[in-house]
Amino acid sequence: MARNPRRDLLAGLTVAIVALPLALGFGVSSGLGAEAGLATAVVAGALAALFGGSNLQVSGPTGAMTVVLVPIVAEHGAGGVLTVGLMAGALLIALALLRAGKYMQYVPAPVVEGFTVGIACVIGLQQVPNALGVDKPEGDKVLAVAWRSVEEFVRQPNWTAVALAAGVAAVMLLGARWRPTVPFSIIAVIAATLVTQIFGLSAAVPIGDLPSGLSEPSLAFLDPSALSSLITPAVAVAALAALESLLSATVADGMTVGQKYDPDRELFGQGVANIAAPLFGGVPATGAIARTAVNVRTGAGSRLAALVHAAILAVIVFAAAPLVSRIPLAALAGVLLATAIRMVEVGSLRAMAKATRSDALILVLTAAATLVLDLVYAVIIGLVVAGALALRAVAQQARMDQVPLDRGDHSDEEHALLAEHIVAFRIDGPLFFAAAHRFLLELAEVADVRVVILRMSRVSTIDATGALVLKDAVQKLNRRGIVVMASGIRPGQRQVLDSVGALTLLRFKDREYATTPEAIQDARAHLESTGVLPAVPAQPVQPVQPVQQNRAPSEAPVR
Secondary structure, three states: OOOOHHHHHHHHHHHHHHHHHHHHHHHHHHOOOHHHHHHHHHHHHHHHHHHOOOOOOOEEOOHHHHHHHHHHHHHHHHHHHHHHHHHHHHHHHHHHHOOOHHHHHHOOHHHHHHHHHHHHHHHHHHOHHHHHOOOOOOOOOHHHHHHHHHHHHHHOOOHHHHHHHHHHHHHHHHHHHHOOOOOHHHHHHHHHHHHHHHOOOOOOOEOOOOOOOOOOOOOOOOOHHHHHHHHHHHHHHHHHHHHHHHHHHHHHHHOOOOOOOOHHHHHHHHHHHHHHHHHOOOOOOEEOHHHHHHHHHOOOOOOHHHHHHHHHHHHHHHHOHHHHOOOEHHHHHHHHHHHHHHHOOHHHHHHHHHHOHHHHHHHHHHHHHHHHOOHHHHHHHHHHHHHHHHHHHHHHHOEEEEEOOOOOOOOHHHHHHHHHHEEEEEEEEEEOOOOHHHHHHHHOOOOOOOEEEEEOOOEEEEOHHHHHHHHHHHHHHHHOOOEEEEEOOOHHHHHHHHHOOHHHHOOEOOEOEOOHHHHHHHHHHHHHHOOOOOOOOOOOOOOOOOOOOOOOOOOOOOO
């Protein structure tokens, strides 16, 4: 994409208009106030644009990060957020130096979709107190807080707040369907603010006073004794920042032609942003999918657009703080409710549900864990379940089939006799821990024969567990007097078989067989030597007749 500064300036302005209510709303939802959201959008937005690996990424406060921060703010306050931000930023930079960015692509799509649905539900539930116009009850479990908020609203209804939140959400949702490129969020928020000011609606609680500028850098760390309790939240913040930022950058590349982000540099940029933002009173940040998508759709082609977005928000912080402070909390709740609804891609959910039962199960479990537990546990549960189901699917591809013996040069009678005493099995697919027990233990219960030949040329991979189970099966057969031979063992599989002592058991008289016919030939020789099969009689050697020379009848022998 060719650079066009004018289009970048326009894209940056559009993104700033879209980002303003979101930054305010996420700041309020985090518990540190609207000013924290603005500071994050300015500082993290600028630094991530400068040091990140995507030309189109727009970073700032997000709903997913807010979900992680709420309990930290409740327990440790601003000092806890600063400490977690610094620790998470350091972890992100370490991941970048370790070049771990490429591994994020292995997160399964159902985990990402379930994670997104769960976050959308949490964001929506977090807005219930402000949308209903009640004081937020104590607690950090969103389900319990939302339920107590509803109970408080029933006792003392605030229909003004409900009308503002529902009106803003409706304008955003319906407007997006009508004119997707128009920033209806800022239009709805301005309209809601004007209505409350003109009609003096005292039931609509405003944001409150904002500082006219960014906070001075602060080093208000926690007591070192509390650091151990913040390790897990810091890991959660770092994991979330990495996952959401790389996913957002991937989406941005998919919407354009000729753009390709650097995942490790993106992790580095997010690490710098997450270290700096809390120092200025902000919260940890990630790449924001919604704002990044707006940036791409409005024609951004370089980092200039994201920098312009941060600069415009900084101007608002310094010049328009008194106006912004009059925005009703219920209006911001409406913005975030609409955002939560738009996060859920119904088409993707239907596709996942129709794909396989495994995908649907992973999606539902991840979403439920995000809602009931927390984001880290949700991703871990999703990955573990997805991995287990994937291993199960791979293990089911492994087969062990009995195959007929090659007739070779044997007569029908000889072939039938061999088949009574020799059985051959062909192993197809991976012979690893998830698949080994299923069919190799059946091998130990094979019918009463004298020789078992294992055709292993189609074994795609083998691990220590598979080798141990194979060894155990061979030993059981040997104890029953059954000889086991193997053919077609690949060179790359010898080491693991030898390490557990299975390779020796698969050799017959210190011989290995490249092909199955060779093994059958030695198996027959063994059965003949033990008297199980009659020896093939040696064919009598015919004497060689001398070659007679043709002579004419009139010729007499030379004396």
